[in-house]
Amino acid sequence: MKMSRILALAALLAAGCANVAPYQRGYLARESMALDPNPGMAKALEKTYSAKEAASGGASVGGGGCGCN
Amino acid sequence: MRRLAAALALTLSQSVLAVEAGGPVPDVSGPRIDAPSQSLALSSLRGQVVYVDFWASWCAPCRVSFPLLDALYRENGSRGFVVVGVNKDMSLEDAQKFLKKVPVTFPLVGDAKDAAAKAFDVKTMPSGYLVDRKGVVRKVHRGFTAETGAAIREEVDALLKEPS
Numbered sequence: 001m002k003m004s005r006i007l008a009l010a011a012l013l014a015a016g017c018a019n020v021a022p023y024q025r026g027y028l029a030r031e032s033m034a035l036d037p038n039p040g041m042a043k044a045l046e047k048t049y050s051a052k053e054a055a056s057g058g059a060s061v062g063g064g065g066c067g068c069n
Numbered sequence: 070m071r072r073l074a075a076a077l078a079l080t081l082s083q084s085v086l087a088v089e090a091g092g093p094v095p096d097v098s099g100p101r102i103d104a105p106s107q108s109l110a111l112s113s114l115r116g117q118v119v120y121v122d123f124w125a126s127w128c129a130p131c132r133v134s135f136p137l138l139d140a141l142y143r144e145n146g147s148r149g150f151v152v153v154g155v156n157k158d159m160s161l162e163d164a165q166k167f168l169k170k171v172p173v174t175f176p177l178v179g180d181a182k183d184a185a186a187k188a189f190d191v192k193t194m195p196s197g198y199l200v201d202r203k204g205v206v207r208k209v210h211r212g213f214t215a216e217t218g219a220a221i222r223e224e225v226d227a228l229l230k231e232p233s
Binding site: 026 | 125191192193
């Protein structure tokens with residue numbers, strides 16, 4: 001009983017997945033599929049933000065504060 | 070319970086059996102993208118050695134494979150060797166852009182509805198299927214490097230020497 005419930009749940013979860021066949025990966029290569037569609041602009045914005053807010057490293061880089069990086 | 074598991078397994082495995090060496094080549098056809106209003110069926114190439122190559126503009130190794138396959142086609146075309154490039158781009162424009170950079174002379178067909186890719190059950194891009202004169206797949210190349218190119222050259226030469 002418990003096993004069939006797990007299976008039913010697995011079936012439900014699997015239904016939410018879309019298989020992308022190897023030959024369909026052109027969809028994933030689209031610009032709009034990128035995590036960050038405009039990495040150059042994002043980098044510039046982040047630099048401005050960290051300069052204005054004195055928050056160097058606040059976004060993702062480790063360190064900051066000691067002036068050593 | 071077992072039925073449920075079987076049904077689940079069936080839903081998860083959508084693909085047909087992949088085409089491997091030793092099996093017959095699926096009879097697929099498609100519209101030519103290099104020659105408008107023409108189409109090409111693999112069955113019409115029986116009697117020739119055929120290399121069916123699945124490619125796309127977003128497939129990086131295809132930039133390596135295309136010049137090598139084209140050279141092979143030019144050299145051995147008169148002996149009965151033909152390359153068929155099956156395009157897997159989402160838009161024809163992408164394919165045309167790629168072909169401007171890497172022009173080839175062998176026939177290219179489109180596969181907009183994935184019928185050919187499904188029939189072969191393509192696992193990797195690029196995938197190449199070397200078919201002998203009798204329509205039997207003799208070698209499957211998944212992925213492409215310069216070594217693959219050299220291997221195909223030898224295999225094609227051997228297959229061309231076989232009687233039809």
